[in-house]
Amino acid sequence: MVERKKQMTRDKVSRLVNWGHWFAFFNGLLAIIVGTRYLSSVGYPETLIGWGYLAISSIGHFSFLAFIVYVVFLFPATLLLPYSKILRGYAALIATLGLCILLYDTVIFDDYGIHLSPFAFDLAWSDLNALLGNTSYIATPIGIILIELTAANFLWKRIEKIEKKQLGNKVIAFIGICFITSHVIHIWADANDVTQITRFDDTMPLSYPATARSFMESHGIDGTTAPDKTYQTKSKQLNYPIAALQCKAQKQQNILIVSVDGLRADMVNPATMPFFSQYQQQNKQFTEHFSGGNQFNTGMFALLYGLQGSYSDKKAFEHTAPVLTQVLSEQGYHQAVFMPQDNADELANHAIFDGMDMHLSHSDIGSAQTDIKNTELFIQWQAQQASPWFSLVNLSATKHYDTPIGFLGIETVKPHLSLKPAEKVLYNQYRQSLFFIDQQIQQLLTNLDDQTLVIVTGTHGQIFSSNPREVNQDLSPANVKVPFVMHWPKTTSDTVNYRTSHYGVVPTIMGQALHCNNPITDYSSGYNLLQPSEKSWVYIGDSSTFAIYQQDEITVLGRHGKYRIYDIDYKKRLKRKLSAPELIQVMREGRRLYNK
Incomplete structure (x- = not known):
């Protein structure tokens, strides 16, 4: 009897762990959607290579961030409190908090050009009214938590059907390939000064793409090419001067x-x-x-x-x-x-x-x-x-x-x-x-x-x-x-x-x-x-x-x-x-x- 209870507990924990993985994957997709807001600040890609890199980089990066949140906050709770109702509510709160932080980071990045940090938070706190100029900051968390609770319950009720399809390993492999490929492409882009790719280096929060330039230079290899002077780093257009200049040529002096x-x-x-x-x-x-x-x-x-x-x-x-x-x-x-x-x-x-x-x-x-x-x-x-x-x-x-x-x-x-x-x-x-x-x-x-x-x-x-x-x-x-x-x-x-x-x-x-x-x-x-x-x-x-x-x-x-x-x-x-x-x-x- 005791052994049967232990087995039931292990099965329950295993089911919760599987559910947690799919819940993290779902939030990785939501994070990718939220992350598109960064493009309004840095500009959309203007080439196929830029779009391709941005797509695989976003999939790999935001899925990785979602998985880290799961490992730090949800996995320990799964082992300590293996109760589905409590865990689903707790997970929905954590996910809502994470997405709200990500949304707030997009606001900070758009206004100041930097990501959240103690410095950025101090700066934003003093400018809070200007940053949050409407009531959406109240409605948005409510909307997110409703989505999270719905998704948590939906996945829990269908977790066995999802497991039978054996999609987990394929999804993990796909995300892993995107993550590794994005870093390999960035190494190449950094070595060859491909600005269509490297211009996104500081766009995503907690992003540290791999580089190769220091390694190449230390070995006496020159991997750079002529900079692409026709490529614009932002789809935001430089407005310089803001208005046409009105100048009157009078007496000219050297x-x-x-x-x-x-x-x-x-x-x-x-x-x-x-x-x-x-x-x-x-x-x-x-x-x-x-x-x-x-x-x-x-x-x-x-x-x-x-x-x-x-x-x-x-x-x-x-x-x-x-x-x-x-x-x-x-x-x-x-x-x-x-x-x-x-x-x-x-x-x-x-x-x-x-x-x-x-x-x-x-x-x-x-x-x-x-x-x-x-x-x-x-x-x-x-x-x-x-x-x-x-x-x-x-x-x-x-x-x-x-x-x-x-x-x-x-x-x-x-x-x-x-x-x-x-x-x-x-x-x-x-x-x-x-x-x-x-x-x-x-x-x-x-x-x-x-x-x-x-x-x-x-x-x-x-x-x-x-x-x-x-x-x-x-x-x-x-x-x-x-x-x-x-x-x-x-x-x-x-x-x-x-x-x-x-x-x-x-x-x-x-x-x-x-x-x-x-x-x-x-x-x-x-x-x-x-x-x-x-x-x-x-x-x-x-x-x-x-x-x-x-x-x-x-x-x-x-x-x-x-x-x-x-x-x-x-x-x-x-x-x-x-x-x-x-x-x-x-x-x-x-x-x-x-x-x-």
């Missing part, structure tokens, strides 16, 4: 931007840069100016597009030139860029310099010699111009602590900063390169017509480290705060002490020099430099790692929502929560130029 890589704001003084220091005093200087990033590509993107760095890695901008250069071209400006070949290579697949003559230099001797070449090329080019012109001259010796061979520099001094011995060496070598760059700036500006609009600034700042990873990850003021001097014809010298950024360069030129009447928000994330910004924050970085500079603190955020908050000098980490209202503005600004 425009020169001199951008120096690694130019720190706190290192410009009469001893290191005598000409530039005097030039600052004679023109309009901005003492609280920030680049758009801590690297060349983000700093240059902010300078010429006037958009925050979260747009900089979007594929749409690989074939969308800045509105600034578009308008300059329409108004008959001859445009030219003078920069090191290495810097141009970083933006080789980008449309940032489209429509501009490229004058690129390279020297095996060092970046200082390259800067000398570019300075000479610009002087020759400028002397030949008859029509209005716009030019960007990019110098990079300071970034590499470089000076020409035989260069007579300045004396070594005690650093004004607290530095380690190796950093002190870099500090004084940096001063030598500043002294050299000062001479190049003098040559560039000395023979210019006084009616030329001139901007001299840093592409980004500099920290005293020879570790590239440390330099690229550092978002401190030393690495992003740069000098900014503007010579505006027929204006007096002035010192501007309110906070400004590279995002304001495009609106200033467009409004003041090119006489465009559109609202600045039609084409830029910035404000006119001649007026204090209404924003209480500045975005610095790209879409993966960035900092939000506020009035009294700096918030640094990583790709997966981890954040750290520092004081405004970046010297002390603060134990406080992020300021959600500003972060909400940041997230929305980074998606504002896309139509749904």
Whole structure:
């Protein structure tokens, strides 16, 4: 009798386990349906290969998530409480909760471009009314739990019939094949840079597709192909500018931007840069100016597009030139860029310099010699111009602590900063390169017509480290705060002490020099430099790692929502929560130029 009871219990548990597997499979199908909402954010595939990958990836991924929920929450309950009525009700509640979380994640992803995390939850909680703007958040869970209870009872009553058809192994095999195949295809796509597939990498929650690039590179294999510049990463269309530009070509003035890589704001003084220091005093200087990033590509993107760095890695901008250069071209400006070949290579697949003559230099001797070449090329080019012109001259010796061979520099001094011995060496070598760059700036500006609009600034700042990873990850003021001097014809010298950024360069030129009447928000994330910004924050970085500079603190955020908050000098980490209202503005600004 006892043995018979044990056997009956085992049979009951076995039936419940089988039922649980089919219930998990059913919820995997529901999760796939809910997961289609992510496509409204990232866009639908536009090729058969994209649709095929998305189909098998969704089947494998969401079925796997449903199975994990079953193993964690339902399977232990099946063993502890093998009572079908209790288990069916409990399973329906768990499944409803899981689908509601998935639905909420689709809302968060659509609004902020990130998945649920402690950071995202804090952000969303402060913006709850905007996210849940109707009563559907009440009706939806009720509808889901009714579906779950119906499905749980339906499957329980028919579990024996389903088992007789022996479909379980076939379904498991099919899901397993989809799961493995999706990862194998992604390995191939990652190795060959197939953006129709890799663009979905961050779409699904808890998705970590297998890659092969690091393995291939470690074995000296180059598996990449030329990027597909015609493929759009989103079916959401880039709306840049938001409205057609209304610009009136009046009296045209020449425009020169001199951008120096690694130019720190706190290192410009009469001893290191005598000409530039005097030039600052004679023109309009901005003492609280920030680049758009801590690297060349983000700093240059902010300078010429006037958009925050979260747009900089979007594929749409690989074939969308800045509105600034578009308008300059329409108004008959001859445009030219003078920069090191290495810097141009970083933006080789980008449309940032489209429509501009490229004058690129390279020297095996060092970046200082390259800067000398570019300075000479610009002087020759400028002397030949008859029509209005716009030019960007990019110098990079300071970034590499470089000076020409035989260069007579300045004396070594005690650093004004607290530095380690190796950093002190870099500090004084940096001063030598500043002294050299000062001479190049003098040559560039000395023979210019006084009616030329001139901007001299840093592409980004500099920290005293020879570790590239440390330099690229550092978002401190030393690495992003740069000098900014503007010579505006027929204006007096002035010192501007309110906070400004590279995002304001495009609106200033467009409004003041090119006489465009559109609202600045039609084409830029910035404000006119001649007026204090209404924003209480500045975005610095790209879409993966960035900092939000506020009035009294700096918030640094990583790709997966981890954040750290520092004081405004970046010297002390603060134990406080992020300021959600500003972060909400940041997230929305980074998606504002896309139509749904």
